[in-house]
Amino acid sequence: MTDDPVLAEMLAALERSPDVLALRVRVIELFAERGHYAEALAQCGAALTQDPGNLRALELLQQCTTALAGGAAPGPITPAAPAPAPVSGYDWAAAEDQVSDIIAPAFIDAGPSEYASERDTGLLEKPKLTLADVGGMEEVKRRLELALLGPLRNPALAKAFGTSARGGLLLYGPPGCGKTFIAAAVAGELGANFYPIEIADILDIYTGASERNLHSVFEVARRNAPCVLFLDEVDALGHKRSQMSGSATMRTVVNQLLNEMDSATKGNDGVYILGATNHPWDIDTALRRPGRFDRMILVALPDSDARKAILHYHLRDRPVAGIDLRGIVKRTEGFSGADLAHVCTSATQLAMAESLRTGTVRPVTMADVEAALSQIKPSAGAWFESARNVVEFANGDGSYDELALYMKRRKPR
Known part of the structure; x- marks a missing residue:
């Protein structure tokens, strides 16, 4: 498909971030729209291996199978509208005696903000949970208090010590460890709107549309401040531009993200930008500079x-x-x-x-x-192998000291 620049661009992004399911589903849609059903089916298999119950992948699988079998022409397969998917929350009944010491998380999706436009990307939520509703993870809570919540609650003290809550905070760690849930808890802690965005909400097949989508996301967050803008899979959206040879579209998306996060040129007061990634070492270095994602917190395996x-x-x-x-x-x-x-x-x-x-x-x-x-065996082994290489060979500036200490203490399998 090298003669198709859109597909080539998306396939290159998928190769860089193979774990991003939303991106893989978008590639399937593009293959199917162009009638490349065999290629779409191969990607469907990979998507369903990641998430066997993914409804969009199952729908595309059925349509492509019908087309290859010579059945009724399925017609153009258009992308599903991004579902306004609230973050999975914990809605517990009273805990039984054997878990009475665990505080039960509960958070309710309050629906879209009254200020949100029908054309806005994604859906604003109003989480009811706080960090007190997160079982365990005391070190993560302590770091969040120090890096973000403390300065916000005590602005005079923060000013005296020359610290600030401006810029972005990056949550990183193995997949499936609750980074999204913790981000929602931060929004609840602040009494702020929660605005979760995935890469599929941003990327578009038309030139310039991805950049416009990204700008729109930040504008929605600014209009609805105080707001926690949560960018999931930041490594896919803000991948190192030095590794994007021939990928002009994605380079401009990274540039747009840098521009939107630049507090010197954008009014992001009241917008708290949280990012999540499994691979922080793949993020463009410019996104890690002061005022952007200049603070990182490890969200490791659950204790x-x-x-x-x-x-x-x-x-x-x-x-x-x-x-x-x-x-x-x-x-x-x-x-x-x-x-x-x-x-x-x-x-x-x-x-x-x-x-x-x-x-x-x-x-x-x-x-x-x-x-x-x-x-069933632990699935994070491959992640820790990659992380070990980073800790040993690419930690010259000390960015991953927290990860190095965790791996030394826990010796993950």
Whole structure:
């Protein structure tokens, strides 16, 4: 597809950031729009490996399969409108005795802001949770208080010490560890609007449209200040321009992002910019300069308190019997939040399969959890291998000292 500049551009972006599911789905749509159904199907397989339940990927898979089978022509396959997807929240009932020490996260999507235009990208939310609702992760909370919340609550003290909450804050760490949830909790802590943006909300196939989309996002945030603007997968949006040979479109997107974050030329008062990435070492160096993403916080694997909270959340509305959460917590050192969700889902499917065979509902038991744990291993190993190389060979300025200390203490598997 090298003769198609749009596809070539998007494929290059996907090659740089293969873990960004929204970007892969956009590539599938482009292949399908052009009638390249075989290529689209190959990408569908990769997308569904990442997220087996992704509805858009399943829809595209069915349409492309029908077209290849010689069925009724599916017609132009147009991109799905970006779903106004609220951040996944924790809506717990009162915790049982065995997890009474865990504060139950609860956050409600209050819908779009009254000031938001129908043409605005994404959806503003009003989170009800705060950092007190995040189980465990005490070091992350401490760092957030020091880097962002403290200066905002005590502006006179911050001025006396020459510090400021201006600029951006970058949350980084292995995938599936709750960076989005923590960003929403920060918005709740500040009583601010929460504006989550993914790369699919920005990138467009038409020249100049991506830059306009990005400008529009910042304008929405400015109109609705105080606002936490959360940019997910920043490494895909702000990739190092030195590695973008022949990728003029993405270079201009990075330039636009730099311009929007420049506090010297833009009025971003009341807009708190949080970014999330699994690969901070791939972000353009200009985005790490003062006034932009000049502060980083490691959101690592969930600690024991966080694991207990996550397990309780994913089992709370399912029929269970004899579940020993503390026992599971001890067995899941090194698991991400996504891994823990997978364990709970797999255990539930085992109980459901037997219930379907017998015609009698059987609760999820520890035997089901043990069976799931025997098949599911921690998924963050590859991330830590990449991180180890960065810590050992690319940490000359000390940017990753926090990560180096974490890896030394925890020795992740």
